[in-house]
Amino acid sequence: MAATPAGGVQAEHQAALDEGRFLIQRCAECARHVYFPRELCPHCGATALAWVEPQGGGTVHAVTTVRRKADAGGDINVSLIDLDEGVRLMSRVEGVPPSDVRIGQRVRARVVAGLVVFDLEGAVR
Amino acid sequence: MTAALRGRVAIAGAATFGCGEAPGFTDIELLARAAHAAVADAGLTMRDIDGITTASASATMWPLPVIEYLGIRPTFVDGTMLGGSSFIAHLMQSMLALQAGLCNAILVCYGSAQRSASFGRREIVAARRFLDPQPYEMPYEPFLPASAYALAASRHMHEFGTTRRQLAAVAVAARAWAQHNPEAFMREPLTIDDVLASRLVSDPLTVRDCCLVTDGAGAFVLVRSERARDLPTRPVYVLGNATTVWNRQISSMPDLTITAASESGVRAFAMAGLAPKDIDVVQLYDAFTINTLLFLEDLGFCKKGEAGPFVESGAIAPGGSLPVNTNGGGLSCVHPGMYGVFALIEAVRQLRGECGERQVQGARTALAHGNGGTLASQSTAVLGTGDTL
Numbered sequence: 001m002a003a004t005p006a007g008g009v010q011a012e013h014q015a016a017l018d019e020g021r022f023l024i025q026r027c028a029e030c031a032r033h034v035y036f037p038r039e040l041c042p043h044c045g046a047t048a049l050a051w052v053e054p055q056g057g058g059t060v061h062a063v064t065t066v067r068r069k070a071d072a073g074g075d076i077n078v079s080l081i082d083l084d085e086g087v088r089l090m091s092r093v094e095g096v097p098p099s100d101v102r103i104g105q106r107v108r109a110r111v112v113a114g115l116v117v118f119d120l121e122g123a124v125r
Numbered sequence: 126m127t128a129a130l131r132g133r134v135a136i137a138g139a140a141t142f143g144c145g146e147a148p149g150f151t152d153i154e155l156l157a158r159a160a161h162a163a164v165a166d167a168g169l170t171m172r173d174i175d176g177i178t179t180a181s182a183s184a185t186m187w188p189l190p191v192i193e194y195l196g197i198r199p200t201f202v203d204g205t206m207l208g209g210s211s212f213i214a215h216l217m218q219s220m221l222a223l224q225a226g227l228c229n230a231i232l233v234c235y236g237s238a239q240r241s242a243s244f245g246r247r248e249i250v251a252a253r254r255f256l257d258p259q260p261y262e263m264p265y266e267p268f269l270p271a272s273a274y275a276l277a278a279s280r281h282m283h284e285f286g287t288t289r290r291q292l293a294a295v296a297v298a299a300r301a302w303a304q305h306n307p308e309a310f311m312r313e314p315l316t317i318d319d320v321l322a323s324r325l326v327s328d329p330l331t332v333r334d335c336c337l338v339t340d341g342a343g344a345f346v347l348v349r350s351e352r353a354r355d356l357p358t359r360p361v362y363v364l365g366n367a368t369t370v371w372n373r374q375i376s377s378m379p380d381l382t383i384t385a386a387s388e389s390g391v392r393a394f395a396m397a398g399l400a401p402k403d404i405d406v407v408q409l410y411d412a413f414t415i416n417t418l419l420f421l422e423d424l425g426f427c428k429k430g431e432a433g434p435f436v437e438s439g440a441i442a443p444g445g446s447l448p449v450n451t452n453g454g455g456l457s458c459v460h461p462g463m464y465g466v467f468a469l470i471e472a473v474r475q476l477r478g479e480c481g482e483r484q485v486q487g488a489r490t491a492l493a494h495g496n497g498g499t500l501a502s503q504s505t506a507v508l509g510t511g512d513t514l
Contacts (some may be wrong), residue, residue, distance in 0.1 A: 036261040062283075063328075064327045066267060066268045067326055067327065067328070073266075080376055090265050090374075104283075115264050
C-alpha cells in the first residue's frame with residue numbers, strides 16, 4: 001500500500017519512491033500488472049488497481065547510449081526494461097559503461113533519489 | 126464503409142515555400158506563402174477557401190491565428206495535432222466534411238521556421254517538460270525524439286539481424302534521390318561509410334541517420350472530385366486514408382518493431398481497393414533511418430524483418446525496384462519540425478508528373494505515410510491519378 005495518500009496515483013507512486021520503495025499496480029479484475037501508474041486499467045478498463053511491490057528482477061529489452069559531451073554529463077545509458085511481472089519501463093542500467101549494457105541482460109531494480117534504476121544481476125554495489 | 130469515400134475527394138492544388146533556410150520569416154509567414162501558392166495552383170483564390178486544417182508543434186490553438194492571418198471565414202475547421210502525421214491524418218476529416226457538404230474547398234497547411242527561429246530546440250525542450258510532461262521517461266534523460274527511435278532500432282537489430290550499414294543505406298538512398306531534386310536541402314554525395322563515420326547521437330543512430338532541421342512550409346487544397354475536374358490542375362484523387370494511434374511513449378509501445386502503420390496501412394489499402402504491389406511510388410516519413418525500414422515492413426512492401434537487406438540491395442534508391450522518398454525525404458530534402466505534409470506533396474507531384482529528373486515514369490498510384498511523436502501516430506494515404514478511379 002502507498003505510504004502517503006497524496007492525491008492521484010502519480011503522486012502516490014512518487015511518494016513511495018521518495019521513501020525508497022518501487023511500486024507498480026495490479027488489476028484485481030483482469031489480474032494483469034500495470035505500469036506506468038493509471039487511474040484505470042488499460043487492459044480491461046476497471047478501476048480496481050492496487051499497489052504491489054515487484055520482485056525487482058527484469059530483463060533489458062532495448063538499449064541506447066545517449067551521446068553527450070563531457071560538460072553535459074557525458075554518455076548515459078537509456079534502456080527499456082521488462083520486469084518479470086510483465087510490464088515495461090524506461091530506466092537506465094548503472095554500474096557499467098553504457099556500451100556494456102545489452103539486450104537480454106538480467107537486471108535488478110534499485111531506488112535511488114526517488115528514481116528507479118537497475119544494476120546488472122549479481123553486480124556488487 | 127470508408128470505401129464509399131474512395132476517390133470522392135481530390136487534391137486540386139499543392140505547393141511548398143521556403144524549404145531549407147528561410148531566415149527572417151516566421152512560421153505563419155512561411156505558411157501563408159505556401160497556402161497562397163497552393164490555392165493559386167488549384168485555380169482558386171483565398172475567397173474560395175471555406176475549410177481549413179492546420180497544426181503547429183508549439184501553438185495549441187494554431188487554427189485561430191492562421192484563420193486570422195489568412196482573413197478567411199471557414200465553415201469547417203480542424204486543428205487535430207498528432208505530430209508529424211497530422212497533415213495526412215487531416216485527409217479523413219476533410220473528406221467527411223466535403224462529402225457532408227460542410228464546405229467546398231479545404232486548405233491543409235503548415236509552416237515552420239524551425240531552423241532559423243531564435244526560440245531554439247533547447248528552449249522548446251525545457252518548455253515541454255512543463256507543458257506536456259512525461260514523468261516516467263524524462264527523468265532518465267533520453268534525447269527525444271532520437272533516443273526513442275534508437276531504442277526501436279536496437280530491437281530491430283536484435284530480432285532480425287538488421288545492421289547499421291542497412292540503416293545507413295536508407296540515408297544514402299534518400300540522398301541519391303535528393304541529388305535529383307533542386308528543392309532538397311542536402312545534395313552532396315553521401316556513402317554508407319560517411320554515415321557510419323558521422324557523429325553518434327543515440328546509438329545506433331548517427332547524425333546522418335536523423336532527419337534534417339530546416340525551415341519550410343507546405344499546403345494543399347482539397348475539393349470534391351466533380352469540382353476538381355473543372356479546375357486547371359490535373360487532379361490527384363484520395364483513394365484511401367486511415368490513421369492509427371496506439372500509444373504516445375516509446376516505453377508504452379506494445380512491440381518496438383511493429384508500428385501502428387501495420388493497421389493504418391491495412392485500412393487505407395482496403396479503402397483504396399489496392400495492395401502494396403499496386404503502388405508505383407512511396408513516400409514514407411523518414412524522421413530517422415529506422416522509420417523507413419519499419420514502414421516498408423508494416424505497410425506490406427517487405428516481410429517483417431526483411432527491410433534491411435531490401436534497402437541495402439539498392440531497391441529504394443534511384444533505379445531500384447521501389448521508388449521511396451523521391452524528394453530526398455526528411456533525411457535530405459526538408460524537415461521543419463513536422464514532415465507529413467511534404468511527403469504528401471511529393472506524392473502529388475509524382476502523380477502529376479512534375480518531378481523532372483526524379484520523375485517516376487508513368488506513376489499512377491502513390492502512397493504517402495505520416496508518422497508522429499515517437500513512433501506513436503501513423504497515418505497512411507493512398508493516392509491515384511484519374512485512371513485509377
